[in-house]
Amino acid sequence: MPPKSDLPQGTLDLLILKIAALGPVHGYAIAQRLQQVSRDVVQVPQGSLYPALHRLENRGLLAADWKETETGREAKFYRLTRQGRAQLESEAASWQRLAQAVGLILRLSAGGAE
Amino acid sequence: MTWWHRLFRRARLEEQLEKELRFHLEEHAADLVARGVSPEEARRQARLALGGPEQVKEGCRDARGTRWLEDLWRDVRYALRTLRQKPGFTAVTLATLALGIGATTIMFTVVDSVLLKPLPFPAPDRLVAVDGHLDNSRYTQQYLAYPDFLDCRRASRSLDLAGWVYNSATLSEPGEAEYEDQFEISHNLFSVLGVRLFQGRAFLPAEDQPGGTPVAILGYSLWQRHFAGDPAAVGGTLVLDGKRYTIVGIAPAGLELDGEAGVYTPLGQDTAPYLQKRFAHPVRGVGRLASGATLARAQAEIASLGRALAELHPDSNKGRNLRALPLRPDVEDVRSTLWLLLGAVTLVLLIACANVASLMLARAVSRERELAMRMALGAGRFRLVRQCLTESAVLGLGGGALGVALAAAGLRRFLAFWPGDLPRTGEVRLDWRVLAFALAVSLVSGLLFGLAPAWRVPARALEQTLRAGARGVAGDPRRLHGGFVVAEIALAVVLLVSAGTLGRALLRLSALDPGVNVHSVLVSRMAISPAVLPYPARIRAAWDDIIERARRVPGVESVAVVDTVPMREGNNENGYWTTAAVPPENQQPVALSTCATPDYLEVMGIPLRAGRFFTDHDRMDSRPVIVIDNVMARSAFHGQDAIGRQLWIPEMGDGPFLVVGVVGHVRYWGLAGDDRSKVRAQFYYPFAQVPDGWLRRWSQLMSIAVRTTVPPLGVVQPLRHELRGAANDQVLYAVRTLEQLAAASLGRQRFLLFLFGVFAALSLLLAAIGIYGVLAYLTGLRVPEFGVRMALGATGRDVLRLVFRESLGMIAAGVIAGASAALAASRILQKSVEGIEATGPATFVLMIAILVAAALAATFVPARRASRTDPMRALRHT
Numbered sequence: 002m003p004p005k006s007d008l009p010q011g012t013l014d015l016l017i018l019k020i021a022a023l024g025p026v027h028g029y030a031i032a033q034r035l036q037q038v039s040r041d042v043v044q045v046p047q048g049s050l051y052p053a054l055h056r057l058e059n060r061g062l063l064a065a066d067w068k069e070t071e072t073g074r075e076a077k078f079y080r081l082t083r084q085g086r087a088q089l090e091s092e093a094a095s096w097q098r099l100a101q102a103v104g105l106i107l108r109l110s111a112g113g114a115e
Numbered sequence: 116m117t118w119w120h121r122l123f124r125r126a127r128l129e130e131q132l133e134k135e136l137r138f139h140l141e142e143h144a145a146d147l148v149a150r151g152v153s154p155e156e157a158r159r160q161a162r163l164a165l166g167g168p169e170q171v172k173e174g175c176r177d178a179r180g181t182r183w184l185e186d187l188w189r190d191v192r193y194a195l196r197t198l199r200q201k202p203g204f205t206a207v208t209l210a211t212l213a214l215g216i217g218a219t220t221i222m223f224t225v226v227d228s229v230l231l232k233p234l235p236f237p238a239p240d241r242l243v244a245v246d247g248h249l250d251n252s253r254y255t256q257q258y259l260a261y262p263d264f265l266d267c268r269r270a271s272r273s274l275d276l277a278g279w280v281y282n283s284a285t286l287s288e289p290g291e292a293e294y295e296d297q298f299e300i301s302h303n304l305f306s307v308l309g310v311r312l313f314q315g316r317a318f319l320p321a322e323d324q325p326g327g328t329p330v331a332i333l334g335y336s337l338w339q340r341h342f343a344g345d346p347a348a349v350g351g352t353l354v355l356d357g358k359r360y361t362i363v364g365i366a367p368a369g370l371e372l373d374g375e376a377g378v379y380t381p382l383g384q385d386t387a388p389y390l391q392k393r394f395a396h397p398v399r400g401v402g403r404l405a406s407g408a409t410l411a412r413a414q415a416e417i418a419s420l421g422r423a424l425a426e427l428h429p430d431s432n433k434g435r436n437l438r439a440l441p442l443r444p445d446v447e448d449v450r451s452t453l454w455l456l457l458g459a460v461t462l463v464l465l466i467a468c469a470n471v472a473s474l475m476l477a478r479a480v481s482r483e484r485e486l487a488m489r490m491a492l493g494a495g496r497f498r499l500v501r502q503c504l505t506e507s508a509v510l511g512l513g514g515g516a517l518g519v520a521l522a523a524a525g526l527r528r529f530l531a532f533w534p535g536d537l538p539r540t541g542e543v544r545l546d547w548r549v550l551a552f553a554l555a556v557s558l559v560s561g562l563l564f565g566l567a568p569a570w571r572v573p574a575r576a577l578e579q580t581l582r583a584g585a586r587g588v589a590g591d592p593r594r595l596h597g598g599f600v601v602a603e604i605a606l607a608v609v610l611l612v613s614a615g616t617l618g619r620a621l622l623r624l625s626a627l628d629p630g631v632n633v634h635s636v637l638v639s640r641m642a643i644s645p646a647v648l649p650y651p652a653r654i655r656a657a658w659d660d661i662i663e664r665a666r667r668v669p670g671v672e673s674v675a676v677v678d679t680v681p682m683r684e685g686n687n688e689n690g691y692w693t694t695a696a697v698p699p700e701n702q703q704p705v706a707l708s709t710c711a712t713p714d715y716l717e718v719m720g721i722p723l724r725a726g727r728f729f730t731d732h733d734r735m736d737s738r739p740v741i742v743i744d745n746v747m748a749r750s751a752f753h754g755q756d757a758i759g760r761q762l763w764i765p766e767m768g769d770g771p772f773l774v775v776g777v778v779g780h781v782r783y784w785g786l787a788g789d790d791r792s793k794v795r796a797q798f799y800y801p802f803a804q805v806p807d808g809w810l811r812r813w814s815q816l817m818s819i820a821v822r823t824t825v826p827p828l829g830v831v832q833p834l835r836h837e838l839r840g841a842a843n844d845q846v847l848y849a850v851r852t853l854e855q856l857a858a859a860s861l862g863r864q865r866f867l868l869f870l871f872g873v874f875a876a877l878s879l880l881l882a883a884i885g886i887y888g889v890l891a892y893l894t895g896l897r898v899p900e901f902g903v904r905m906a907l908g909a910t911g912r913d914v915l916r917l918v919f920r921e922s923l924g925m926i927a928a929g930v931i932a933g934a935s936a937a938l939a940a941s942r943i944l945q946k947s948v949e950g951i952e953a954t955g956p957a958t959f960v961l962m963i964a965i966l967v968a969a970a971l972a973a974t975f976v977p978a979r980r981a982s983r984t985d986p987m988r989a990l991r992h993t
Binding site: 028032047049053056074076077 | 178
């Protein structure tokens with residue numbers, strides 16, 4: 002198994018916003034989804050998940066309500082605010098631009114080697 | 116959710132956080148159990164995956180953004196708790212700070228109210244003063260002639276112009292006769308200033324004209340004093356200089372123009388000849404800028420009006436420029452004194468801060484181990500620095516609050532203590548500006564004395580500190596402690612040397628010969644009966660009668676009438692020349708002129724050096740004579756015999772004056788001021804030779820001086836009674852002994868000396884406490900070392916020497932650092948206080964010796980304690 006790399010700075014917020022964009026979700030579910038999505042590629046430190054959630058809530062990008070889960074337990078559900086959606090879109094776009102640019106550079110240098 | 120919510124619903128947030136994390140753990144564990152892990156193992160794995168719950172919680176709390184406020188609150192409570200645990204330390208610190216901040220706050224309040232604040236009128240920046248400026252005269256600044264004032268008021272578009280004339284009059288009815296300041300004002304003065312009357316109404320335009328109904332407005336103080344604050348005074352009448360006025364209003368309390376007026380009357384009603392001429396300039400102009408007008412426009416307009424008047428009336432107005440200037444309070448006299456005192460109290464405050472800092476530092480060093488422990492447990496360095504600063508801020512604010520209370524209690528007392536009149540006293544009060552100042556001073560002080568201890572929060576070598584415990588004293592804290600002591604001593608040197616310089620000067624000045632015999636002389640202003648004023652012959656007879664009657668009073672030895680009195684406010688200056696070819700005014704030498712009756716020399720005890728003084732034979736019909744003092748004899752006649760020479764004094768008439776006598780110089784400007792005053796030459800001329808035309812004006816300004824065989828204040832009542840006129844007039848006012856005047860002429864110096872003395876004593880005490888505290892602390896830390904030394908054969912005397920050497924090092928450094936600053940301070944004193952000479956070496960050495968003695972005395976106790984160290988015990992405790 003290849004060593005897992007750390008999550009790049011700032012990406013955790015983006016991933017949380019993306020997951021919350023699919024509908025109200027509680028912290029544990031977010032943690033699980035992160036794990037599924039990222040599989041064994043990146044390490045998602047669960048310990049920094051909750052501070053990040055609270056920070057996003059305080060910045061008004063997420064809103065939270067206490068609701069019952071399917072199993073009848075009470076949990077804190079996070080959902081995306083309008084502001085959060087805007088933030089998600091702009092960050093996702095800039096992330097894609099960056100990824101493209103990096104990919105381009107990598108291909109370029111590969112071509113130069115030929 | 117607002118931050119307010121976050122802060123105050125903290126308990127609920129904490130509970131929710133707990134619940135959220137618990138949900139996470141249980142869900143995770145349940146999932147694991149579903150996958151076949153045992154419940155025990157599942158819980159363990161879930162906890163591992165999440166990380167330490169406390170760390171996660173801390174992270175979430177940080178994310179709230181109100182963390183700093185919560186921490187602040189916790190730090191404040193922690194600080195209060197630790198301060199309560201050390202009541203002695205807390206009390207000393209608070210008292211020191213309260214004294215320093217209280218004194219500084221009082222001085223700032225006075226400086227702010229008197230020097231910094233604008234005048235207490237609405238929109239004070241729209242007010243201007245209008246006066247005249249002369250090209251070619253000694254009197255470069257003059258007020259306005261009444262006709263010029265009226266012309267300006269009529270013509271000006273940019274200014275609403277008002278004017279007033281300072282006068283005085285006998286108030287003979289109702290009640291006991293008094294001599295009062297009477298301000299004659301244009302009807303619009305109150306509206307221009309924007310002042311509302313306390314009661315009644317202002318003057319009407321119709322009353323501000325010749326033949327207008329005689330009406331008067333009372334000053335608030337006179338109304339309180341003379342009319343017992345009776346509201347029915349409005350509508351009643353009063354008699355001023357024999358003329359009856361109806362009272363129409365009462366001015367508001369604290370309204371000061373040039374001091375507070377007793378009575379206001381309409382200026383336009385006064386038909387005195389000097390008000391009709393363009394040659395006399397008694398009117399002070401004050402204007403308010405019309406809406407939309409700028410100061411520059413008003414200035415240009417007033418200047419062009421001045422030029423127009425100069426063209427229309429060249430004989431009176433040539434060379435006379437009118438100008439408009441922003442209206443400012445006249446506080447030049449007290450400016451330097453106030454700044455000096457604010458500077459001195461700031462030094463005291465700095466010493467207090469240094470003192471508190473060294474106390475705090477001593478505590479911080481002993482807490483070093485606690486701090487290191489907390490850092491080892493994960494506290495951030497910044498966090499600990501903040502906590503230390505919070506503690507000193509709490510102390511600073513506590514001291515500040517006490518200081519403000521002290522200032523509030525002491526402010527009036529301080530003002531009452533001020534020598535002479537402090538302008539704008541009525542406006543001096545604690546207000547939000549002062550509170551803001553006190554708050555800032557408290558916080559800055561807190562920062563000043565808190566920074567050094569906070570700095571000591573260990574940044575490195577944690578385990579070393581922990582291992583060494585409280586015993587390890589590196590050279591570092593000692594240098595810091597020594598630094599505070601050095602600073603305290605340096606500041607104390609400045610204050611002590613300043614006080615010494617002032618004391619030395621006061622001693623020297625008090626020993627000076629004033630040129631008059633100040634013992635057993637009473638001088639008083641005298642208002643002659645207004646009824647005789649229109650008739651020159653009756654005025655002369657009235658004064659002769661007054662002298663005659665005063666002589667009859669038991670205990671009176673001799674009597675003179677004089678216009679100006681040495682060392683009292685008020686003087687006359689005239690230019691003179693020794694030939695008939697008199698140059699223009701601004702090139703003439705100037706002398707102080709005094710108008711007196713023949714016995715004046717005897718009453719004052721002024722020595723006659725040559726020739727004679729006046730006699731009853733010097734009259735209107737005899738040759739005009741003059742007596743000069745030896746300073747003038749030297750400057751006018753270059754030391755040649757002055758008797759029989761002639762002087763031309765253009766302002767006193769065309770003819771030459773014959774010099775008949777030379778008398779000793781009198782320190783007219785006071786003991787302190789005379790040596791450096793611009794005009795020192797003096798001459799005297801006989802009251803009997805004052806021309807008829809001037810007699811009325813002169814008689815309004817005369818004083819009576821008597822030499823007594825009994826204590827002079829004892830003759831005041833009999834004299835008052837004897838001189839009282841038939842119409843309840845002829846009032847004595849401003850009664851003083853010559854001794855009082857001589858003492859008052861040093862009032863400023865004595866006042867400064869007293870306060871600097873108090874500050875210096877305070878700084879000496881604080882510095883001694885500082886040295887004591889620091890040495891007690893440092894020697895306490897060195898007890899094991901002393902133990903070793905003594906075990907190895909050092910005697911108690913050796914240890915004593917060791918401690919004294921350390922103390923002497925700090926003292927010497929402080930004295931050296933303070934000496935140059937003290938020299939600079941004494942130079943400032945020299946510049947701003949009359950009669951102060953450069954600090955002599957004797958003063959310097961004496962004051963420093965006092966300081967060193969006090970410092971060594973403070974060293975003695977800890978040094979002796981150290982010398983009695985029991986080596987066995989000291990070593991066992993190591």
